[in-house]
Amino acid sequence: MGVKLLLEKAHVEGIRHYDVYRREGGYRAVEKALKTMSPDAITEEVKKSGLRGRGGAGFPAGMKWSFLAKPEGVPRHLVCNADESEPGTFKDRYLMEFLPHLLIEGLIIASYALGSNATYIYIRGEYAWIPDILERAIAEAKANGWLGKNILGTGFDCEIYVQRGAGAYICGEETALIESLEGKRGNPRIKPPFPAVKGVWDRPTVVNNVETLAAVGPIINIGGEEYAKIGVGRSTGTKLISACGNINKPGVYEIDMTISVEEFIYSDEYCGGIKNGKKLKACIPGGSSVPILPANLLLKTAKGDTRLMNYESLADGGFATGSSMGSGGFIVLDEDQCVVKHTYTLARFYRHESCGQCSPCREGTGWMEKILKNIEMGKGKMSDIDLLWDIQRKIEGNTICPLGDAAAWPVAAAIRHFRDEFEWHINNPQECLTRNYGLAHYADPIHVPTTA
Amino acid sequence: MIQFSEQKLAKVQEIIARYPQGKQKSALIPVLHLAQEEYGWLSAETMDYVASLLQIEPIEVYEVATFYSMFNLKPVGKFLFEVCQTGPCMISGSDDIVDYIKQRLGISVGETTPDGMFTLKTVECLGACGYAPMMQLGKHYKEHLTKERVDTIIEECRKNAGVLN
Numbered sequence A: 001m002g003v004k005l006l007l008e009k010a011h012v013e014g015i016r017h018y019d020v021y022r023r024e025g026g027y028r029a030v031e032k033a034l035k036t037m038s039p040d041a042i043t044e045e046v047k048k049s050g051l052r053g054r055g056g057a058g059f060p061a062g063m064k065w066s067f068l069a070k071p072e073g074v075p076r077h078l079v080c081n082a083d084e085s086e087p088g089t090f091k092d093r094y095l096m097e098f099l100p101h102l103l104i105e106g107l108i109i110a111s112y113a114l115g116s117n118a119t120y121i122y123i124r125g126e127y128a129w130i131p132d133i134l135e136r137a138i139a140e141a142k143a144n145g146w147l148g149k150n151i152l153g154t155g156f157d158c159e160i161y162v163q164r165g166a167g168a169y170i171c172g173e174e175t176a177l178i179e180s181l182e183g184k185r186g187n188p189r190i191k192p193p194f195p196a197v198k199g200v201w202d203r204p205t206v207v208n209n210v211e212t213l214a215a216v217g218p219i220i221n222i223g224g225e226e227y228a229k230i231g232v233g234r235s236t237g238t239k240l241i242s243a244c245g246n247i248n249k250p251g252v253y254e255i256d257m258t259i260s261v262e263e264f265i266y267s268d269e270y271c272g273g274i275k276n277g278k279k280l281k282a283c284i285p286g287g288s289s290v291p292i293l294p295a296n297l298l299l300k301t302a303k304g305d306t307r308l309m310n311y312e313s314l315a316d317g318g319f320a321t322g323s324s325m326g327s328g329g330f331i332v333l334d335e336d337q338c339v340v341k342h343t344y345t346l347a348r349f350y351r352h353e354s355c356g357q358c359s360p361c362r363e364g365t366g367w368m369e370k371i372l373k374n375i376e377m378g379k380g381k382m383s384d385i386d387l388l389w390d391i392q393r394k395i396e397g398n399t400i401c402p403l404g405d406a407a408a409w410p411v412a413a414a415i416r417h418f419r420d421e422f423e424w425h426i427n428n429p430q431e432c433l434t435r436n437y438g439l440a441h442y443a444d445p446i447h448v449p450t451t452a
Numbered sequence B: 001m002i003q004f005s006e007q008k009l010a011k012v013q014e015i016i017a018r019y020p021q022g023k024q025k026s027a028l029i030p031v032l033h034l035a036q037e038e039y040g041w042l043s044a045e046t047m048d049y050v051a052s053l054l055q056i057e058p059i060e061v062y063e064v065a066t067f068y069s070m071f072n073l074k075p076v077g078k079f080l081f082e083v084c085q086t087g088p089c090m091i092s093g094s095d096d097i098v099d100y101i102k103q104r105l106g107i108s109v110g111e112t113t114p115d116g117m118f119t120l121k122t123v124e125c126l127g128a129c130g131y132a133p134m135m136q137l138g139k140h141y142k143e144h145l146t147k148e149r150v151d152t153i154i155e156e157c158r159k160n161a162g163v164l165n
Ligand SMILES: Cc1cc2nc3c(=O)[nH]c(=O)nc-3n(C[C@H](O)[C@H](O)[C@H](O)COP(=O)(O)O)c2cc1C
Pocket: A052, A053, A054, A055, A056, A057, A058, A059, A061, A081, A082, A083, A084, A085, A086, A169, A170, A171, A172, A173, A174, A175, A207, A208, A209, A210, A212, A213, A401, A402, A403, A406
C-alpha cells in the first residue's frame, strides 16, 4: 500500500462532518499555519514540497503563489477551480463529496498565505448536490472559529463562497472561469495580463485546482521536505487518479507516483485488471485531451523501460510515443473498442465546448467532428485521414486558449498510433458498421532495435 | 407575471452580498439557476426579471443564458433525462441506454413525451465516467444504468408526479 495523504481518512464513518473530521486530527494544519507561520513561510513550504498543479498543466503551486501581485490597497482573491469537466476526470468530485473539510482546510491556509479575504469555489453546475455539502462544511468551520473575522486571533478575516457554473467545459480554463465568476459568458481572456496581476474584478487572483488545494493541509502537517520525499523526481507527493472505462474496479485512487502503469491497471489494489477477461487495447492516461496510447506504448516507453504513473514517465517520448499525466483521468479501452468512434465522441465534445472566439478552434472542431463521424459511419475517403491531420495541425498553437490544442491532440494521437484502424474503416465501409477492428497488433511487444 | 417569493428575494440579496460593491452582475448565473428551479426554463420574461433584480441590461442576461448548456431556453418535460454519451460512457454502453430510453418513452433525443412528463437529451461528460453509463435527473445523478434501472427510474418519476401508469 502506498502512502495516502488525501484519502487516508476517506472511509472513516461520518468524516464529512466537522466533529468526526476534527477528532481525526482535522484543522491541525490550519492551527499550525495560522499560529506559527507567516504567509510567506507557507508559500515557501509549498514551494519546498514540489507540489504541482493538479488541474492538468502541472505548474508548481508554490511558484504560482509567489507570482501573485500585491499592490497596496487592492484586495486579492483565491479561486478554487472545481469545474472538473475533462472527460475521464472525476477526482475533485470525490474529494468535495466525501472530504469537504480537507478542501476547506487547504483553502483557509492558502487564503491566509495569499491574503484572500473572500475565496470562491467555482464548481461545475451539474454537480448540483455538492454545493450543499460544501456549504454545510463551511458553516461548520465558521461556527468553530476557522472562518469569519479575526480567525484564531490572527487578525485575518476570511469567507469562502461556493459558486455554481452552468454547463461549459471552457469555464475550467482559468480566465474563462474568471469571466464566468463575473457573470459573463465563459470566453477566455487574452494573456497577458495574467490572473496573478489582473484576475477577477481586475484584482490579483490565484486559481488552483481542488486537489492542489486539498494537498496544502497535509503539506503543512508533514512539512514540505517530507512531502517532497514521496514520489520520484519532480513528481512529488501523491496524485489522485480517476480510473474508468473497461476495467474491473473503476474509481478514484491515490497513488504515490512510483508504481508502474501495469501495476495500476492489473493490481487488485487499483483497477483490478480488464473487465470480462478481455485484453487491453489502448488507454488515455490523463483525461481526454492527452494523447491516446496503444497498449504496448502504454506499458513500456519506446526505449523499452517500464512506464510509471508519474509526470515524467507518462510524458516520456513526447507526443510521438508518450502521453501526459494531465488531470489524472485514466480511460482504459479493451480489445472490443473502436478507436475511431471513441475519437469521434471526443471531437464532438470539443466542438460542443468550443467557446467560438477563435476561428481555427470554432471551425476546426466542427470539421473534425464531421469527418470522424463520416469515417465511423463507413462514409469516409482515404484523403480524409490526411485532411484530419492537416486540420488538427492548423488548430494547434493558433488559438487564444489551450482548448484548441486539447481538441487537436486526441485526433493527432489517434491517427499517429491507429492509422491502420482508420484505413480499415474506409476500406470496409460495410463491415465497420457491424464489427470493430479489434485488438490488431496494438498490444504486440514494441520492436526495440538492438545496438550492434 | 414573474415574481420571486420573499424567501427567494432574500436569497438573491444573500448571493449579491458575496461580491464587492457594484459587482452584483457576478450573481447572474446563481440567480438564473434560482429562476430555472422555479419556472423550469428561462423565458424572455424571466430573463428580463432577472436583469431588473441585478440592475443590468436584459441583453447581458440573454448573452449568458444562451452560452451555458444547463439553461433551458424552451420548456422541458417535468423530468429531464440527460444521458452522457462522451467516450468513457460510450465505451461503457451509453448508446444502448439511450436506445432503450427512446423505445420506452417513444420519443427521440431532444423530444418531450406528449403528456409533458419526460424530455430526453444527450449531453457531454458529467464527471461520472467511472460510474457509467449514467444520466443527470434534476439535481442528482443516476449511475451504473441498466435497462432494469431505467425502468425503475421511469416508474419512480411517474409515481412522484402522482400519475398512474
Ligand atoms: C479548456 C481547459 C479546461 C480546463 N479545465 C480545468 C478544470 O476543469 N479544472 C481545473 O482545475 N483546471 C482546468 N484547466 C486548467 C486551468 O486553466 C488552470 O490551469 C488550473 O485551474 C490551475 O490550477 P492548478 O495549477 O492547481 O492545476 C483547464 C484548462 C483548459 C485550457
